[in-house]
Amino acid sequence: MPPWTRIDREVAGSSLWAGLAAIPAAARVILAIVWRVAPRTMILAVLLNLVGGLATVSGIVAGARVIDELITGGPTADRVVAALSAIALVAVSYSLRALLDAAAAAALGATIPRVREAAQVELHELVSQVRLIAFEDAGFGELVEQGSGAGIRAIEASLRHAGALLSASVQVLAALVAVMSLNPWLVPVTLLAMLPAAWAAAKAARLGYASFLRMVATQRRQAIAGRLLTGRDTAAELRAFTLAETVLADYRTASAALAAESTTTELRTTAVHLMGRALTGIGTGAAYAALGLLLYTGQMPLALAGAAVLAMRTSSAALSAGVHTVNQFYESSFYVALYEKLRLECRTRTRPTRPCRAPANPERIRLAKVTFTYPGQVRPALHDIDLEIRRGQVVALVGENGSGKTTLAKLVTGLYAPDSGTIHWDGADLSECSEESVAAAVAVVAQQLARWPVKAAAAVRLGRAGHLAGGGEAVFTSAVEIAGVRPVIERLPAGWDTVLSREFEHGRDLSGGEWQRFGIARALFRDSPILVADEPSAALDARAEAGVYEAFRALRDGRTCLLITHRLANVRQADQIIVLHQGKIVERGTHEELMSLRGRYHDLYDLQSAPYAEHHVEPVVRGAS
Numbered sequence: 001m002p003p004w005t006r007i008d009r010e011v012a013g014s015s016l017w018a019g020l021a022a023i024p025a026a027a028r029v030i031l032a033i034v035w036r037v038a039p040r041t042m043i044l045a046v047l048l049n050l051v052g053g054l055a056t057v058s059g060i061v062a063g064a065r066v067i068d069e070l071i072t073g074g075p076t077a078d079r080v081v082a083a084l085s086a087i088a089l090v091a092v093s094y095s096l097r098a099l100l101d102a103a104a105a106a107a108l109g110a111t112i113p114r115v116r117e118a119a120q121v122e123l124h125e126l127v128s129q130v131r132l133i134a135f136e137d138a139g140f141g142e143l144v145e146q147g148s149g150a151g152i153r154a155i156e157a158s159l160r161h162a163g164a165l166l167s168a169s170v171q172v173l174a175a176l177v178a179v180m181s182l183n184p185w186l187v188p189v190t191l192l193a194m195l196p197a198a199w200a201a202a203k204a205a206r207l208g209y210a211s212f213l214r215m216v217a218t219q220r221r222q223a224i225a226g227r228l229l230t231g232r233d234t235a236a237e238l239r240a241f242t243l244a245e246t247v248l249a250d251y252r253t254a255s256a257a258l259a260a261e262s263t264t265t266e267l268r269t270t271a272v273h274l275m276g277r278a279l280t281g282i283g284t285g286a287a288y289a290a291l292g293l294l295l296y297t298g299q300m301p302l303a304l305a306g307a308a309v310l311a312m313r314t315s316s317a318a319l320s321a322g323v324h325t326v327n328q329f330y331e332s333s334f335y336v337a338l339y340e341k342l343r344l345e346c347r348t349r350t351r352p353t354r355p356c357r358a359p360a361n362p363e364r365i366r367l368a369k370v371t372f373t374y375p376g377q378v379r380p381a382l383h384d385i386d387l388e389i390r391r392g393q394v395v396a397l398v399g400e401n402g403s404g405k406t407t408l409a410k411l412v413t414g415l416y417a418p419d420s421g422t423i424h425w426d427g428a429d430l431s432e433c434s435e436e437s438v439a440a441a442v443a444v445v446a447q448q449l450a451r452w453p454v455k456a457a458a459a460v461r462l463g464r465a466g467h468l469a470g471g472g473e474a475v476f477t478s479a480v481e482i483a484g485v486r487p488v489i490e491r492l493p494a495g496w497d498t499v500l501s502r503e504f505e506h507g508r509d510l511s512g513g514e515w516q517r518f519g520i521a522r523a524l525f526r527d528s529p530i531l532v533a534d535e536p537s538a539a540l541d542a543r544a545e546a547g548v549y550e551a552f553r554a555l556r557d558g559r560t561c562l563l564i565t566h567r568l569a570n571v572r573q574a575d576q577i578i579v580l581h582q583g584k585i586v587e588r589g590t591h592e593e594l595m596s597l598r599g600r601y602h603d604l605y606d607l608q609s610a611p612y613a614e615h616h617v618e619p620v621v622r623g624a625s
């Protein structure tokens with residue numbers, strides 16, 4: 001069961017009062033946005049609803065007058081003439097009510113897109129300003145997904161519910177006020193007719209949620225199996241492992257279960273509706289009996305009976321609609337609460353604005369006793385790290401999977417902040433520098449590259465957003481040549497104008513190595529004094545890899561390069577090799593120093609070069625040796 005079904009369980013299991021109690025909090029959030037983006041339309045919608053209520057009162061009262069005129073003594077023609085003005089008022093009242101309802105719906109319709117847009121834009125602004133580490137927190141990730149998806153949809157739905165609820169409440173109230181003004185005894189009579197209908201509506205809604213809950217797991221199972229059968233990601237393995245029949249069998253089982261459940265649910269819902277209608281019938285019958293009693297005992301003149309019937313019909317229809325809306329509003333209120341929680345979380349996790357700027361090209365980067373633990377983890381990913389990197393050095397971070405290389409690179413470049421210890425760029429403590437100024441000095445070839453769905457030229461130029469439309473031509477050309485992007489472009493149907501995504505017409509996807517070439521070109525085009533390359537050649541062919549390392553060495557003139565790689569042959573010429581193991585630095589030095597140490601680096605290097613030594617060939621170090 002997905003985590004969000006908790007909400008449906010809660011709605012299915014709680015009372016109508018719990019639903020009503022949850023509405024004010026959700027309404028506050030929505031009204032705050034509406035008040036910000038469309039205050040006048042909001043006031044107009046409320047006024048239209050209120051005037052619509054007055055039209056209902058006038059319609060009912062006028063209806064009572066029509067009957068009154070028609071049943072009083074005298075010739076029929078005179079009675080009809082006497083009733084004409086009341087008949088006209090009935091017609092005007094109900095026409096006006098229809099017009100006002102339409103106007104209120106139009107006002108709401110005009111407000112909803114603006115509210116949705118305001119909520120979406122604000123949320124995306126807030127999330128984009130959140131510190132990177134927040135995304136390593138699984139709870140925050142889930143909140144972003146729910147808050148920005150279902151949360152935004154709930155804002156829109158709640159606004160509709162608020163409109164429907166306001167309209168229903170005004171109509172119920174109007175009917176009660178109308179009958180009250182005619183005869184106070186009519187109030188309990190009207191309630192008698194409308195309460196069973198309200199009860200039935202609440203019951204039907206709850207059964208709807210319960211049946212949805214019974215089906216949701218099977219529905220998801222069917223959807224997942226369907227995606228596995230038809231998706232692009234699994235298409236190759238599905239065929240290569242001849243898995244189609246296995247997955248199809250699962251799909252068939254889920255579909256059959258779903259069909260059976262649907263039939264049962266349909267029958268149950270029909271039974272509930274039947275019960276609802278029967279109860280409404282009993283309620284109405286009781287109301288008529290009460291009416292009859294009032295007439296019999298002379299508590300009420302006959303003319304008012306018609307008004308009572310009108311009021312009963314108006315109010316029970318409005319109340320049923322209102323009760324149904326309360327349930328929906330209740331469900332939406334949970335998601336609105338998630339949206340609100342996400343906004344608050346974003347605010348607490350926003351990147352701080354700091355006046356101090358980091359040095360544009362630091363002479364020395366120093367880490368002292370740096371410890372870092374990922375959110376929700378007990379064991380630190382890095383422990384007591386002391387490190388110094390000088391401008392122009394190529395520093396290689398090596399070590400087994402999970403030893404902390406990527407994490408260390410993110411700390412050095414200010415993407416994460418340490419839990420304890422300090423990171424200085426020259427005299428500046430990174431914890432006091434603005435994140436933008438730190439980022440300005442750094443270019444990153446990330447281990448998991450973003451596959452930007454943009455034109456090929458933009459995929460490189462994104463490295464320096466200021467030059468997206470053009471500029472930095474010499475740097476662009478050199479970045480493209482070094483990263484080996486040119487031959488890729490020659491193979492693309494529209495060259496530099498090809499969109500790198502199959503989601504667009506004529507768009508093209510790239511191979512893993514081709515994406516990596518774009519990632520390297522993007523970082524080189526950034527032309528920053530510090531380059532961080534995390535496994536930059538994992539997917540590259542031997543020729544491209546040699547070219548890239550050659551280029552990294554050439555960057556040494558005044559630039560600092562932090563290199564993470566498992567291919568140790570590529571780090572032989574690094575100025576410093578840092579060997580990490582379980583979050584600690586266990587060895588450091590040049591290749592020669594570490595080899596003579598005969599420690600962990602020596603063992604790893606030997607392990608990698610053994611196959612080449614056996615066949616008397618050099619390892620893939622053309623660029624590095």
Ligand SMILES: Nc1ncnc2c1ncn2[C@@H]1O[C@H](COP(=O)(O)OP(=O)(O)OP(=O)(O)O)[C@@H](O)[C@H]1O
Nearest residue numbers: 136374377381399400401402403404405406407408
């Ligand atoms: N988002 C995260 N949440 C929790 N733990 C994490 C997260 N990312 C990494 N870790 C853990 O932190 C430790 C260091 O991870 P890191 O990615 O820095 O290793 P690495 O040396 O770069 O590994 P690899 O060679 O596989 O890329 C590992 O134990 C890893 O499981």
